[in-house]
Amino acid sequence: MRRLWLLFAQVVTMALALYLVAAAVRPDWLAWPARRLEPARVAGNVPLLQAPGAVPAAGSYREAAARAMPAVVNILTSKDRGREHPLLKDPFFRRFFGDRLPPEEQQASLGSGVIVSPDGVILTNNHVIEGADQIQVVLADGRKAPARVVGSDPETDLAVIRIDVRKLPAIVLGNDAAVRVGDVVLAIGNPFGVGQTVTLGIVSALGRNNLHINQFENFIQTDAAINFGNSGGALVDTNGHLLGINSAIYSQSGGSVGIGFAIPVTTAKTVLDAILRHGAVVRGWIGIETQDITPELADSFGLERQSGTIIAGVVRNGPADRAGLRPGDILLAVDGKDAGSTNDTLNLIAQLAPGGKATMTVMRKNRPATVDVTVGKRPRPQ
Numbered sequence: 001m002r003r004l005w006l007l008f009a010q011v012v013t014m015a016l017a018l019y020l021v022a023a024a025v026r027p028d029w030l031a032w033p034a035r036r037l038e039p040a041r042v043a044g045n046v047p048l049l050q051a052p053g054a055v056p057a058a059g060s061y062r063e064a065a066a067r068a069m070p071a072v073v074n075i076l077t078s079k080d081r082g083r084e085h086p087l088l089k090d091p092f093f094r095r096f097f098g099d100r101l102p103p104e105e106q107q108a109s110l111g112s113g114v115i116v117s118p119d120g121v122i123l124t125n126n127h128v129i130e131g132a133d134q135i136q137v138v139l140a141d142g143r144k145a146p147a148r149v150v151g152s153d154p155e156t157d158l159a160v161i162r163i164d165v166r167k168l169p170a171i172v173l174g175n176d177a178a179v180r181v182g183d184v185v186l187a188i189g190n191p192f193g194v195g196q197t198v199t200l201g202i203v204s205a206l207g208r209n210n211l212h213i214n215q216f217e218n219f220i221q222t223d224a225a226i227n228f229g230n231s232g233g234a235l236v237d238t239n240g241h242l243l244g245i246n247s248a249i250y251s252q253s254g255g256s257v258g259i260g261f262a263i264p265v266t267t268a269k270t271v272l273d274a275i276l277r278h279g280a281v282v283r284g285w286i287g288i289e290t291q292d293i294t295p296e297l298a299d300s301f302g303l304e305r306q307s308g309t310i311i312a313g314v315v316r317n318g319p320a321d322r323a324g325l326r327p328g329d330i331l332l333a334v335d336g337k338d339a340g341s342t343n344d345t346l347n348l349i350a351q352l353a354p355g356g357k358a359t360m361t362v363m364r365k366n367r368p369a370t371v372d373v374t375v376g377k378r379p380r381p382q
Helices: 002-025 062-071 091-097 265-278 295-301 319-323 342-350
Strands: 038-041 047-050 072-080 106-117 121-125 134-138 144-153 158-163 184-189 197-208 219-222 234-236 242-249 260-264 288-292 309-314 330-334 357-364 367-374
Touching: 062 072, 062 106, 062 184, 062 234, 072 121, 106 184, 106 242, 121 242, 121 265, 134 158, 144 265, 158 265, 184 242, 219 242, 242 265, 260 265, 288 342, 309 319, 309 342, 319 367, 330 342
Parallel strands: none
Antiparallel strands: 038 047, 072 106, 072 134, 106 121, 121 158, 134 144, 144 158, 184 197, 184 234, 197 219, 219 260, 234 242, 242 260, 288 309, 309 330, 330 357, 357 367
16 A cells, blocks of 8 residues: 555656646647637628637627728818919018918818728818818828818708719718717727828707707717818717717817717708709798797797797898898797797708798797798808
């Protein structure tokens, strides 16, 4: 028995010695074998190596980002500063005031855009391409192509450009009517020119207006980081579908502070369709200036109604003036649709077809009245 015990002790001692030598000289011999990569089949029966059970981590939005990112582009614009004033190119002027132009006489700016059609139609912000002499689009795969402006709408800050490239990855339009505060969203763009970037946030508010950014405002507010260069980029849902076009931020420093605004996809699609069909957005106009009725205003004017829209001014010889509308009239309805606020009234009138008749229901001296107005075409802002 003692002899067996001594033999066992010697075997264990030798094994430990061999283990220590192997660990010191060839530690790779003692490593656990790596997980075997199993072949996965894709379209065309091409084998790819894939780790078994590879699934997105909980809370990952990589699938949404992968769907939307190829459709988001970088937009570079340039403007010939020499065209700003003829004196800037006059040799006599330059002799006394110096050469105020850079050597290339170009100033470049950048923004983002979203491919909405495989044949090269791109949606972006008007302020990204406004006044540009040259526009260049950089696709997500690195290809570059010159672009031309199809049309723009300064009152919603939207523009449509086109490049002569086909079979592009177009984004899927989402449903902003189903969006609720608290929904997770991704903002995709090219901030500060660093390259395509995705940021995460939630919908902070809906229907933001009276921000005095655009004439027609109905913004989606989000805390997803939006910075310089993100303008014109995509705000998408967790399926990678387009919810809005990133347009503006509230910031005192110029950087993101978590208050960003996007134009809803419904507005963007309406503008897109109008530009592609007519080259511009045509809106109705009757020539009035409106103001929301507040309880204080109602008390001061002795009005029975404490909400709605009051006509504060009428353009001389405009459609409303010719129809008999007067300052002080309270606008109740536009073609039977309730005019609840100045923003509602502006949108209702804008939807009217120029040249047609529209019935305005007003309250005048606490008595209801109807006035038929021949709708005019809204002037393009200067």
